[in-house]
Amino acid sequence: MHELRLAAERGEPALLAAVLDRRVEMLIDGGGIVPADPRPFRGPEDVARKICDVLEDDPAIITEREVNGQRGLVLHRRGEVTAVVCVNVHHRHVTELWVQLNPDKLRQWNRPRPTADDR
């Protein structure tokens, strides 16, 4: 996970592809609000290239978080969370990346933490 983040930060597709499983799949949800490819990306090369392209065009601060009880990455841009990535790891390789870009679905990542009371 750590390696995935470092590789993404370096923006080097080959480095990134090395931590991806050969059957890796990446799905992106833009909800029609944020431009996103409707089809999944498959294979380490395509997935790595896509990630590096996006980060090169619009750099982000990447932090590691636990997302839905699994490992995940959070991308911050201009002080806001613009993407949350949930990652499935199988034998030290990333097999699935689910990328949530839809701002409506990221709202709780951009609001102050609710206290125990509101939950």
Added chain:
Amino acid sequence: MATFTATRPRLFGIAYRMLGSVAEAEDIVQETWVRWQGTDRTVVENPPAFLATITTRLAMNLAQSAHARHETYIGPWLPDPIDTSADPELGAERGEALEFAVLLLLEKLTPAERAAYVLREAFDYPYLLIADIVQSSEPAARKLVSRARKHLAAERRRPAPAPEHRRLLDAFLTAAQSGDIVGLEQLFAEDVVSYSDGGGVKLAARIPVAGRSRVAKFVAAFSSHFWTDVDLRWVEANGLPSIELSRDGVAFTILTVTASESGIDRLLWLMNPSKIRPMATPGAL
């Protein structure tokens, strides 16, 4: 009020798992609160179960219409991600029903199946209570849960397509011949099993070997001698690409694998001479 507050995380957990949406789950919890306000609580025997019933039924209703909405959604629909490091409470109950892969599969089930699965798997509700919540009988509730489990298992184990299957077998041969344990493990599903059918004749493991690392070690252990001077030939066995191993022109093993999306899940070593004979030189065995 205290009862509701204490039950609230649970209610949110149920609705979120059923719908994959934070906003919808929050609306449902809110609506549950409103209904709880209008309830004569002196007649409610078990408030947490009562609240879970309201929430689940509301979520089932919404799930019905959510399905149609997801169909017209632009691009792939994914659940709202949840920050479980900041909100450990949500993941504290059983985690599996929270994973993205599971939420995506749940979305394909009927609302009743989803409800029954979530209540059972994530929260360990007794079947009798689940039956009451989804308004059916206890056997029917059991059936809902088992059907949901089956759907999930089947989806997670879609068989690998033929070219992928062939590629896996090919990669397996390379790793097996070089005794590459790590390489082997990467090709295997977690619960891979290796079966050898030696018919009691050949030096075959009589007991199946199971588990990723054990099978990898098992295969790697005989890498040195087993493959020496062996000719490999692609054949088809049971409609699956397989490998015939022969030495000095004599076939001695047919290797077939089955594979799903999670990798090779079965290795079948057919070493029984009587079963190989048709493909081998007559009399040579």
